[in-house]
Amino acid sequence: MELLCIRQWISGLLPTVKKWLSAWCIKPVGGALVRQEPEYILLALMGSPLKKIMLCSSEKEIFSVEEQVMVQHSVIINNMIEDGSYNHEESKIPLDCVDSKTLKKVIDYCTHHTHHHNDNQEDLEAWDAQFLNVDSNGLYDLLMAANYLEIRNLLDLIYGTIKNMIKGKKIDEIRRIFNIKDHGFTPEEEEQNRKEYPHFY
Amino acid sequence: MKGSLKMTNLLSRIRNSSKKTKTNTNQHRNRKRFKLRNQNAISIPKDLPSPHEEEDEEEENAEEGFKLKSSAPLLTHGVQPLGNLYLNPGSINSRDTGLGNLHTLSDELVLEILGFLDSTDLGVLSTVSKSFYVFTNHEPLWRNLVLENLNGGFQFNGSWKSTYVAASYPSFDISSNALKSFKVRDFYSDYLFQSWLCANLEMKPEWLERDNIVRKRGISVEEFVLNFEEPNKPVLLEGCIDNWDALENWDRDYLMQLSGDVKFAVGPVEMKLGDYFRYSDQVREERPLYLFDPKFAEKVPKLGSEYEVPVYFREDLFGVLGSERPDYRWIIIGPAGSGSSFHVDPNSTSAWNAVIKGSKKWILFPPDVIPPGVHPSPDGAEVASPVSIIEWFMNFYGATKNWKKKPVECVCKAGEVIFVPNGWWHLVINLEESIAITQNYVSRRNLLNVLDFLNRPNASTLVSGTRDRVNLYDKFKNAIEASFPGEIDELARKAEKKIQQKKLSFWDSVSDSNAGAFKFSF
Numbered sequence: 072m073e074l075l076c077i078r079q080w081i082s083g084l085l086p087t088v089k090k091w092l093s094a095w096c097i098k099p100v101g102g103a104l105v106r107q108e109p110e111y112i113l114l115a116l117m118g119s120p121l122k123k124i125m126l127c128s129s130e131k132e133i134f135s136v137e138e139q140v141m142v143q144h145s146v147i148i149n150n151m152i153e154d155g156s157y158n159h160e161e162s163k164i165p166l167d168c169v170d171s172k173t174l175k176k177v178i179d180y181c182t183h184h185t186h187h188h189n190d191n192q193e194d195l196e197a198w199d200a201q202f203l204n205v206d207s208n209g210l211y212d213l214l215m216a217a218n219y220l221e222i223r224n225l226l227d228l229i230y231g232t233i234k235n236m237i238k239g240k241k242i243d244e245i246r247r248i249f250n251i252k253d254h255g256f257t258p259e260e261e262e263q264n265r266k267e268y269p270h271f272y
Numbered sequence: 273m274k275g276s277l278k279m280t281n282l283l284s285r286i287r288n289s290s291k292k293t294k295t296n297t298n299q300h301r302n303r304k305r306f307k308l309r310n311q312n313a314i315s316i317p318k319d320l321p322s323p324h325e326e327e328d329e330e331e332e333n334a335e336e337g338f339k340l341k342s343s344a345p346l347l348t349h350g351v352q353p354l355g356n357l358y359l360n361p362g363s364i365n366s367r368d369t370g371l372g373n374l375h376t377l378s379d380e381l382v383l384e385i386l387g388f389l390d391s392t393d394l395g396v397l398s399t400v401s402k403s404f405y406v407f408t409n410h411e412p413l414w415r416n417l418v419l420e421n422l423n424g425g426f427q428f429n430g431s432w433k434s435t436y437v438a439a440s441y442p443s444f445d446i447s448s449n450a451l452k453s454f455k456v457r458d459f460y461s462d463y464l465f466q467s468w469l470c471a472n473l474e475m476k477p478e479w480l481e482r483d484n485i486v487r488k489r490g491i492s493v494e495e496f497v498l499n500f501e502e503p504n505k506p507v508l509l510e511g512c513i514d515n516w517d518a519l520e521n522w523d524r525d526y527l528m529q530l531s532g533d534v535k536f537a538v539g540p541v542e543m544k545l546g547d548y549f550r551y552s553d554q555v556r557e558e559r560p561l562y563l564f565d566p567k568f569a570e571k572v573p574k575l576g577s578e579y580e581v582p583v584y585f586r587e588d589l590f591g592v593l594g595s596e597r598p599d600y601r602w603i604i605i606g607p608a609g610s611g612s613s614f615h616v617d618p619n620s621t622s623a624w625n626a627v628i629k630g631s632k633k634w635i636l637f638p639p640d641v642i643p644p645g646v647h648p649s650p651d652g653a654e655v656a657s658p659v660s661i662i663e664w665f666m667n668f669y670g671a672t673k674n675w676k677k678k679p680v681e682c683v684c685k686a687g688e689v690i691f692v693p694n695g696w697w698h699l700v701i702n703l704e705e706s707i708a709i710t711q712n713y714v715s716r717r718n719l720l721n722v723l724d725f726l727n728r729p730n731a732s733t734l735v736s737g738t739r740d741r742v743n744l745y746d747k748f749k750n751a752i753e754a755s756f757p758g759e760i761d762e763l764a765r766k767a768e769k770k771i772q773q774k775k776l777s778f779w780d781s782v783s784d785s786n787a788g789a790f791k792f793s794f
Binding site: 207208211212214215218230231233234237238239240241242245246249250251252253254255256260264268 | 366369370371372373374376377378381384385388389393395396397399400401402403454456
């Protein structure tokens, strides 16, 4: 109970403290410049753990994530926390349409982008490309999860990837990429297509 | 999906307007866009022929069921609602096989992906599989391409796809090509079916039956203010625009002649009247583009001179802002089926709407009653509601039959003016091609409301019709003080008095032993 009060008090203080801490940077030795968020500094100084929330996948596996991370990326979770329906002591957010594997990936994405949002663009893009190096079904599961949780930048990223899978490709290539075995056209219809759209073939 | 349902294929049921069918409507909400899509479980008749032979069937008597517009293309691709799949044991959904790995995605997500592609990519995709063929021919995709790339200067050519192809590839012979549609079997998709259905449905007669608005003819301004404006009640006023030149003169040809090459605001683009009429004559879609121009009198001054504000609405305090006032008057032209879904007018103003040609169906709900199927956000900045007006009628109108607080409804015909009090939810649909004029205004009666509204902390998102949202409150208040000094304070005092009186009467009733508020029984 006392710990909860302290945590709440700290969160209440944060906006003011953030202002005068905003000039502080912490540069680890020998690595890229990483600027620590003021609230992390403060909380680290105070010795308090970061606020966490519990997400529950469709396979009933529970993932503990920093609240800040999810709130920054997922509109749905942000709304849930903001309107006070989430009780930090007890609640778990059930995500029945997202399986554990996908949820883990989503959390990875959000966590990385929160902690590394000051990285330069190229590094982030490289990380994103590596992140999306999944099998095709994994990609669509990610898309559905991002859509469900309303994570705009992840959605845009995946849409962009799928768009590039289609753009400029020939018909046979597209069929191969998306594993379309039965295209459903009769031979006559295919012939008709070939005649009318020779430039596509 | 009960055992007693007759097996009727929805297509033939609609085509033949035949036997009664019960539709199981499970509503599920698309979280992102708050669209409501019905899952219709429709049963298939064993005795009726298969969908592909429908063209030869005769029309049976219409009982229930929906009536299609007489020019509806017979299900361009043979898409069926998802419910049919469940009633066809052993059937495979060619939607899924044709999408390959993408089949796990919902229809909305697939269309979202297609929304990022240009016309060439869509063309290629349409030959990849029958399933993609159906998806890539979804008209809204091509509508977006036209509106984004051709910007209002397009010649509508029967369909959006056709319009785009004709404009982008003038040498391409459209007539022999893309419009030769392939028949599609075993393709089940609620989203695409519903989209087609809403685009081609006619208004059911029972949706037009209720007409319970108060109608008045020739009342005085005082009577209007006392009985309708002050208590904030809607009314239909007859005969008050009989002297308008517009009533006599305005028709298509006259307007086209007057406006020449002037472009009017149509949704996101601007179009010449001739181009707009060419579109509105041919279009069959869920939400037709609506011509709604707030600067028509500035663009074609003669139009502004052929009408005048009816006598009841002459006090318009936003006038003190002169040319800096927010948009306040619009000319509205649209085909049958066009209109506005439920909304509350901006800036807390009241409005009047005069029909010059055609007729409109109105449904109004008082400010404290949120229409079924409409979900405003707590601050009122966003309203989530079904995409199209027809869809609202299909899914929600029936619910209002059992309500105690029924909505106010009417059909407003040429020569009639409807008064929409401030804060009232309203929905309008054109029953035929219509031309109308509407104005929003602020009178002394709702001046305080408007000031309150403009003063809200989130005024920058809520205030509409002007570029200077944040400062509108200050500007307006100062302008009123300048033209009507002391007015605001006077009104505030009167309002305060009223509240006090109401409070008094509450306490009176509580302390009054005859009020029956407390009853003891032993």
